[in-house]
Amino acid sequence: MIGASSNRKEGRAKVSGTACYTDDKFVPGAIHGVTVRSQVPRGILKGIHFDDGMPWSEFTIVTAADIPGKNCVASVVHDQPFLVGIGEEITHMEQPVVLLAHPDRHLAEKARNAVRLEVEELPAILDIQASLGLEQVIYGADNLLKEIRIQKGDPETVWDQAAHVIEGEYRTGAQEQMYLETNAMVAVVEQAAAETRVTVWGSLQCPYYVHTALKQLFGLPDDRVRVVAMEMGGAFGGKEDYPSVNGGHAALLAWKSGKPVKLVYDREEDLACTTKRHPSRTRLKTAFDAEGQLLAIAIDFVIDGGAYATMSPVVLSRGALHAAGVYRCPHVQVHARAVATNTPPPGAFRGFGAPQSLFAMERHMDVCARKLGLDPVGLRRKNFLRRGDTMATGQVIREDLDLGGLMDRALDEIGYRDKRAAFALTNEEDGPIKRGVGFSVFMHGCGFTGSGESYLASVAGVEGLADGSVSILAASTEMGQGKNTVFSQIVAEALKLPYEMVDVAEVDTDRVPNSGPTVASRSTMMVGRILEDAAIGFKQSLVQQGFLQEPYTADSFRAGVRQAVATLGSVKCYGQYHKPADIAWDDATYQGDAYPTYSWACYAAEVAVDLDIYEVKVEEFVTVQEVGRVVNPRLAGGQIEGGVAQGIGWGLWEEVTTQQGRMINNQMTNYIIPTSADLPRIKVVFLENAHPAGPGGAKGIGELPMDGPAPALLNALVDALGPLRLDEVPMTPDRLMDRCEEVSHG
Amino acid sequence: MADRITLTLKVNGEDRSLSVHPFARLLDVLREDLHLTGTKEGCGEGECGACTVLLNGQVVNSCLVPVVQVQGAEVITVEGLAQGENLSSLQAAFVTHNGAQCGFCTPGMLIAATDLLNRCPNPTDGEIRDGLAGNLCRCTGYSKILDAVHSAADGVAR
Numbered sequence: 001m002i003g004a005s006s007n008r009k010e011g012r013a014k015v016s017g018t019a020c021y022t023d024d025k026f027v028p029g030a031i032h033g034v035t036v037r038s039q040v041p042r043g044i045l046k047g048i049h050f051d052d053g054m055p056w057s058e059f060t061i062v063t064a065a066d067i068p069g070k071n072c073v074a075s076v077v078h079d080q081p082f083l084v085g086i087g088e089e090i091t092h093m094e095q096p097v098v099l100l101a102h103p104d105r106h107l108a109e110k111a112r113n114a115v116r117l118e119v120e121e122l123p124a125i126l127d128i129q130a131s132l133g134l135e136q137v138i139y140g141a142d143n144l145l146k147e148i149r150i151q152k153g154d155p156e157t158v159w160d161q162a163a164h165v166i167e168g169e170y171r172t173g174a175q176e177q178m179y180l181e182t183n184a185m186v187a188v189v190e191q192a193a194a195e196t197r198v199t200v201w202g203s204l205q206c207p208y209y210v211h212t213a214l215k216q217l218f219g220l221p222d223d224r225v226r227v228v229a230m231e232m233g234g235a236f237g238g239k240e241d242y243p244s245v246n247g248g249h250a251a252l253l254a255w256k257s258g259k260p261v262k263l264v265y266d267r268e269e270d271l272a273c274t275t276k277r278h279p280s281r282t283r284l285k286t287a288f289d290a291e292g293q294l295l296a297i298a299i300d301f302v303i304d305g306g307a308y309a310t311m312s313p314v315v316l317s318r319g320a321l322h323a324a325g326v327y328r329c330p331h332v333q334v335h336a337r338a339v340a341t342n343t344p345p346p347g348a349f350r351g352f353g354a355p356q357s358l359f360a361m362e363r364h365m366d367v368c369a370r371k372l373g374l375d376p377v378g379l380r381r382k383n384f385l386r387r388g389d390t391m392a393t394g395q396v397i398r399e400d401l402d403l404g405g406l407m408d409r410a411l412d413e414i415g416y417r418d419k420r421a422a423f424a425l426t427n428e429e430d431g432p433i434k435r436g437v438g439f440s441v442f443m444h445g446c447g448f449t450g451s452g453e454s455y456l457a458s459v460a461g462v463e464g465l466a467d468g469s470v471s472i473l474a475a476s477t478e479m480g481q482g483k484n485t486v487f488s489q490i491v492a493e494a495l496k497l498p499y500e501m502v503d504v505a506e507v508d509t510d511r512v513p514n515s516g517p518t519v520a521s522r523s524t525m526m527v528g529r530i531l532e533d534a535a536i537g538f539k540q541s542l543v544q545q546g547f548l549q550e551p552y553t554a555d556s557f558r559a560g561v562r563q564a565v566a567t568l569g570s571v572k573c574y575g576q577y578h579k580p581a582d583i584a585w586d587d588a589t590y591q592g593d594a595y596p597t598y599s600w601a602c603y604a605a606e607v608a609v610d611l612d613i614y615e616v617k618v619e620e621f622v623t624v625q626e627v628g629r630v631v632n633p634r635l636a637g638g639q640i641e642g643g644v645a646q647g648i649g650w651g652l653w654e655e656v657t658t659q660q661g662r663m664i665n666n667q668m669t670n671y672i673i674p675t676s677a678d679l680p681r682i683k684v685v686f687l688e689n690a691h692p693a694g695p696g697g698a699k700g701i702g703e704l705p706m707d708g709p710a711p712a713l714l715n716a717l718v719d720a721l722g723p724l725r726l727d728e729v730p731m732t733p734d735r736l737m738d739r740c741e742e743v744s745h746g
Numbered sequence: 747m748a749d750r751i752t753l754t755l756k757v758n759g760e761d762r763s764l765s766v767h768p769f770a771r772l773l774d775v776l777r778e779d780l781h782l783t784g785t786k787e788g789c790g791e792g793e794c795g796a797c798t799v800l801l802n803g804q805v806v807n808s809c810l811v812p813v814v815q816v817q818g819a820e821v822i823t824v825e826g827l828a829q830g831e832n833l834s835s836l837q838a839a840f841v842t843h844n845g846a847q848c849g850f851c852t853p854g855m856l857i858a859a860t861d862l863l864n865r866c867p868n869p870t871d872g873e874i875r876d877g878l879a880g881n882l883c884r885c886t887g888y889s890k891i892l893d894a895v896h897s898a899a900d901g902v903a904r
Contacts, residue, residue: 015846016827017824180794236884638844642885643887
């Protein structure tokens with residue numbers, strides 16, 4: 001089963017139009033919710049006024065004063081209110097202040113504009129520079145949402161003696177997840193015998209995050225809150241933390257009205273107010289000896305965290321832990337800061353900080369190669385991590401790691417050397433089209449950072465059903481990545497059963513245990529491993545209780561499960577995460593095994609630039625990655641291809657334009673994601689190297705493909721156009737033209 | 747102006763008559779009045795193609811079609827592609843080639859691809875890319891969708 005390209009479990013429903021997404025749920029008597037948001041980036045809310053001419057008595061109206069429990073969204077840091085109350089501070093342009101609901105959704109939308117907020121405006125800070133410069137202090141004493149330092153050796157002792165010291169500064173912009181299905185929630189609150197019971201159905205990655213948020217919002221115990229994950233039209237991190245906010249809003253309206261509530265954002269609202277990838281600025285200082293051996297790296301990594309902490313502390317952590325890249329270096333210093341600004345808070349997005357810091361490192365390595373007079377292949381090969389080497393946190397590489405081989409394979413696949421030589425000649429000719437090839441080498445840590453998996457202590461299980469089949473109990477959600485299929489394959493393999501005999505249970509917190517959030521490239525490796533253990537425990541229990549004899553066939557297994565269910569009523573077996581004995585992490589010092597393991601990759605791109613219009617065409621894209629054993633090659637390939645498409649978008653086209661911190665190109669018309677006409681076929685090569693921590697040897701895949709494309713593309717652009725200052729993404733045609741003019745104007 | 751108008755049309759081969767808001771969009775009528783929720787709304791402005799349906803045999807974004815323009819028309823949605831339990835060759839190819847990941851663009855993509863294969867039974871990669879350029883997908887990078895369309899085309903050719 002593991003290694004087979006089984007068809008997606010929910011594939012038939014998806015192609016038939018019967019898969020039920022949140023807004024597809026038919027809810028008789030539902031009223032429609034809308035959110036009234038602030039229209040200033042910072043100020044004190046003085047009053048809320050309802051204009052004449054609207055039948056307000058027909059509306060359900062919720063303000064901060066109505067909130068029954070804590071007006072605070074449960075998250076890493078408890079700092080964000082569900083709604084701003086009178087006398088409290090508004091901290092960004094899209095801050096929710098009032099919730100309205102009405103049976104007629106058109107009238108609800110109209111009413112939103114008939115609520116006027118009286119605000120005493122305060123000066124706002126809108127970018128990293130203004131926040132670091134303390135132009136206004138808006139968060140704590142120093143505007144820092146989180147600060148991390150990682151130290152290995154001491155780079156300060158190296159600078160003076162090194163043959164070469166090379167510095168650079170790199171920037172990355174915000175990026176919108178642009179899941180095709182906007183954020184959506186349905187809520188019902190039942191009040192019976194003085195008991196409140198809250199149920200939310202939604203488009204959400206992490207049912208237990210929303211569960212925790214609702215408990216705190218309403219002051220209810222575990223068993224009075226229920227969260228159900230509906231079919232999800234994409235997420236990419238965009239439905240990791242935000243659903244705690246809009247899930248709470250929908251539930252508040254349902255609680256106040258006593259009616260079911262639908263709260264579905266249209267595209268413009270979704271783009272303006274929900275989370276994005278954190279903008280970043282990275283300063284790198286590197287020292288090399290005369291031969292190009294890396295001696296020291298100092299990294300100053302800053303991300304814009306917006307008005308509240310949301311996921312910024314952990315995004316910063318992953319960014320910091322990937323910042324030194326795939327290189328062996330005796331002296332490393334990382335200073336990482338997430339700063340507050342008066343902008344709608346960014347959050348999780350595939351890659352989670354790593355694409356930002358790896359973009360800087362992998363662009364910088366090409367810059368350094370040029371300055372050292374080496375080629376980018378040779379410089380990297382001299383400095384790659386190998387088995388036995390130590391990373392910045394002191395983590396020792398314990399697996400066989402052949403980054404040189406990985407790189408060579410990618411360069412062979414794209415024909416790197418021949419193309420470079422050929423383009424060097426053709427680019428000399430007149431004509432507007434210039435071609436280049438470039439690449440990046442990178443890694444992505446699998447699972448939660450540091451002690452994260454130990455804190456989560458995830459639980460997942462398997463259950464025997466009355467018909468003799470096996471059902472998987474986990475809160476991990478399907479967002480298109482293939483969780484339903486891959487989990488079923490892992491359990492089928494562990495039980496030696498056909499794939500068709502295993503399926504996943506509906507993700508409903510009343511039914512499934514907390515297997516942790518569906519994030520961080522952790523589901524296959526971490527939850528899959530727990531399921532493998534649970535499945536084996538399930539089989540052993542059947543054998544011990546006399547329901548099953550080994551060896552068994554699918555039919556005898558089915559008969560055994562049927563008999564067990566008939567006899568015992570319910571047969572389930574759970575497993576829980578156990579930290580492998582050989583990994584250790586210290587949160588206080590940032591020393592130890594930052595991740596149980598990493599997936600490794602080299603991506604190579606060929607570009608053609610049209611210098612008449614500065615349009616960049618991606619002609620070819622090759623990905624070679626080592627991700628442990630691949631559970632389902634076709635689904636894994638789809639993950640890589642889709643991630644690369646998002647990475648190409650981030651590198652070249654996807655620009656979030658803001659005014660007073662608010663996205664103003666908040667439409668699909670003017671925020672440009674790749675269409676089928678914009679992309680080449682993406683070549684996917686898996687080099688398999690089974691890892692003991694994952695089920696059947698699997699490691700994480702989901703985020704890896706987001707990390708490599710942007711630096712590979714910009715390195716290819718430099719190959720095509722010469723040493724331009726390509727230190728920023730997205731490298732849009734406008735920006736590329738400016739950088740070309742910098743050179744021609746000296 | 748009347749509050750409601752009577753709309754008569756044929757949807758997936760079935761004659762339907764219903765009372766709708768005069769400014770309703772075809773998308774709303776399909777989803778809210780006929781409960782044909784396979785057709786999705788991704789942007790509401792004709793950019794993403796998730797709401798693509800066939801209107802009198804032509805591909806349209808149903809979010810941009812006012813109901814007054816569909817009086818007496820014939821509409822095919824994703825629910826109309828299968829013959830009973832039998833998926834169309836294109837639907838089946840989307841399942842076996844992993845052409846649907848999150849599945850939200852899939853109904854519109856299938857309608858657009860069905861139309862493409864009607865017009866162009868053996869398309870090249872380039873023709874498929876052009877034919878589906880009005881349908882955004884954020885999950886696949888499009889390669890598996892191309893595979894599925896090629897495979898369905900080969901099946902048709904045979």
